[in-house]
Amino acid sequence: MYLYNSASRKRELFTPNHEDVVKMYTCGPTVYHYAHIGNLRTYIMEDVLEKALRYSGYNVKRVMNITDVGHLASDADTGEDKMLKGAKRENKSVMDIAKFYTDAFFADCAKLNIKIPDVVEPATNCIAEYIHIVETLLEKGSAYLAGGNVYFDTSTLEKYYIFNDHNEEDLAVGVRDSVEEDANKRNKNDFVLWFTKSKFEDQALKWDSPWGVGYPGWHIECSGISMKHLGDDLDIHCGGIDNAFPHHTNEIAQSESFLGHKWCNYWFHVHHLNTDTGKMSKSKGEFLTVSLLESKGYDPMAYRLFCLQSHYRRNLVFSWENLDNAVVAYDKLIARIAALVPGDGVDEAALASLKERFAEALNNDLNTAVAVTAVYDALKARTTADTKLAALASFDTVLSLNLLSAAEKKRADAAAATAAEETDPVIDGLIAQRKEAKKAKNFAEADRIRDELKAMGIEITDTPQGTKWKRI
Numbered sequence: 001m002y003l004y005n006s007a008s009r010k011r012e013l014f015t016p017n018h019e020d021v022v023k024m025y026t027c028g029p030t031v032y033h034y035a036h037i038g039n040l041r042t043y044i045m046e047d048v049l050e051k052a053l054r055y056s057g058y059n060v061k062r063v064m065n066i067t068d069v070g071h072l073a074s075d076a077d078t079g080e081d082k083m084l085k086g087a088k089r090e091n092k093s094v095m096d097i098a099k100f101y102t103d104a105f106f107a108d109c110a111k112l113n114i115k116i117p118d119v120v121e122p123a124t125n126c127i128a129e130y131i132h133i134v135e136t137l138l139e140k141g142s143a144y145l146a147g148g149n150v151y152f153d154t155s156t157l158e159k160y161y162i163f164n165d166h167n168e169e170d171l172a173v174g175v176r177d178s179v180e181e182d183a184n185k186r187n188k189n190d191f192v193l194w195f196t197k198s199k200f201e202d203q204a205l206k207w208d209s210p211w212g213v214g215y216p217g218w219h220i221e222c223s224g225i226s227m228k229h230l231g232d233d234l235d236i237h238c239g240g241i242d243n244a245f246p247h248h249t250n251e252i253a254q255s256e257s258f259l260g261h262k263w264c265n266y267w268f269h270v271h272h273l274n275t276d277t278g279k280m281s282k283s284k285g286e287f288l289t290v291s292l293l294e295s296k297g298y299d300p301m302a303y304r305l306f307c308l309q310s311h312y313r314r315n316l317v318f319s320w321e322n323l324d325n326a327v328v329a330y331d332k333l334i335a336r337i338a339a340l341v342p343g344d345g346v347d348e349a350a351l352a353s354l355k356e357r358f359a360e361a362l363n364n365d366l367n368t369a370v371a372v373t374a375v376y377d378a379l380k381a382r383t384t385a386d387t388k389l390a391a392l393a394s395f396d397t398v399l400s401l402n403l404l405s406a407a408e409k410k411r412a413d414a415a416a417a418t419a420a421e422e423t424d425p426v427i428d429g430l431i432a433q434r435k436e437a438k439k440a441k442n443f444a445e446a447d448r449i450r451d452e453l454k455a456m457g458i459e460i461t462d463t464p465q466g467t468k469w470k471r472i
């Protein structure tokens with residue numbers, strides 16, 4: 001598989017560190033509000049990456065954190081903890097907010113067929129791991145204490161900036177609220193590893209530490225959780241492009257200084273979902289959720305298809321019109337699958353060639369738009385319905401668009417509608433006679449019966465499920 005690596009700014013052949021497992025880490029949601037459909041674009045594409053790796057035969061172990069402490073409203077370490085902001089907004093405790101929005105996040109994932117990673121770890125579960133890393137960084141001289149907080153000293157690094165191929169606009173979501181200088185920092189990029197002091201003294205969750213009662217910084221959470229479950233190396237780290245700086249840059253700085261060697265080989269960044277007024281962001285207040293789409297009658301699968309139709313390294317513009325187009329495409333696709341009549345046997349050679357084309361698209365830096373085209377190619381292929389259905393079942397282990405189950409439902413709905421249709425012995429009798437005439441190749445008689453029915457005010461249509469009639 002070829003993947004674009006944001007750290008090298010090149011498309012690279014993916015080669016995992018270990019033969020038996022691909023170690024994959026994903027930055028999880030900050031659970032102070034609902035995930036918006038922009039966040040979920042990132043989780044959909046990461047889900048497809050995991051499934052594509054499995055499709056290629058890799059065994060994947062994927063870990064994701066839940067940020068329930070330490071993610072401040074400004075990435076410059078000066079804002080209020082977002083969890084506390086959420087708790088104040090809703091007059092609830094931080095723990096209640098975390099539980100409510102974690103559950104809401106997984107409910108959204110279920111609707112979008114996003115698989116839950118093998119390990120999901122709330123940041124508040126791993127305080128001992130963060131303290132150990134911070135202690136080691138202090139011992140190594142990579143961190144310092146100032147004004148009650150522990151800071152990472154970026155001047156100890158040979159190279160700090162890793163991902164500089166994104167523009168200022170992409171970083172704008174990262175630097176959410178107004179940025180204030182922290183006078184304790186020795187260098188402008190230094191960042192907090194452990195807080196005991198901030199101007200927001202009402203921080204709800206605090207733990208004992210060698211430096212006083214306090215709480216971890218956001219960046220240390222991902223390093224600590226990744227190392228706890230995946231050890232001291234990582235194959236792929238993913239997140240939205242706004243996480244590249246400063247979050248991932250800081251993760252690399254502290255992890256590699258702690259470990260004394262390279263930490264992660266491939267960095268996979270999903271670009272943003274934008275609206276016509278700019279980036280969709282939780283802190284902007286008004287944003288679109290999966291529930292909102294559903295309340296307007298949209299099937300979450302249409303949103304998933306909308307995301308898959310574009311490449312993860314391009315910004316994607318959301319508009320209702322674009323989503324409507326995806327709805328039409330999805331409905332047509334499902335109707336075509338529903339019209340396939342199984343039972344004619346699988347042509348293994350044809351199936352292998354369809355699968356090969358699909359895998360090729362995924363292996364080309366996760367080209368999901370071309371992978372979706374492979375679905376249409378399978379439907380168009382000169383082969384049996386069983387081969388097509390087998391190909392679609394295989395593709396859907398990655399695309400997760402409910403291709404077969406939605407088609408099955410469509411067929412069942414159509415059958416139920418037929419069963420509920422009006423019956424009439426005279427009309428049904430004439431239709432049966434017409435069928436016999438057609439069978440006997442007596443087309444003149446078949447046409448005569450059609451005309452007779454028309455004269456009676458009955459219009460007939462031939463469908464794969466038989467001849468239907470309605471009064472005109």
Ligand code: AMP
Pocket residue numbers: 027028029030031038039040041042067173238239240241242243270271272273274279280281282
């Ligand atoms: P958060 O819950 O804010 O920590 O973000 C969760 C994930 O969504 C992160 O990987 C972000 O980089 C990503 N993200 C944030 N805004 C957008 C957006 N507008 N489009 C796509 N991904 C986003």
Ligand code: ZN
Pocket residue numbers: 026027028222239247
């Ligand atoms: Zn992270």
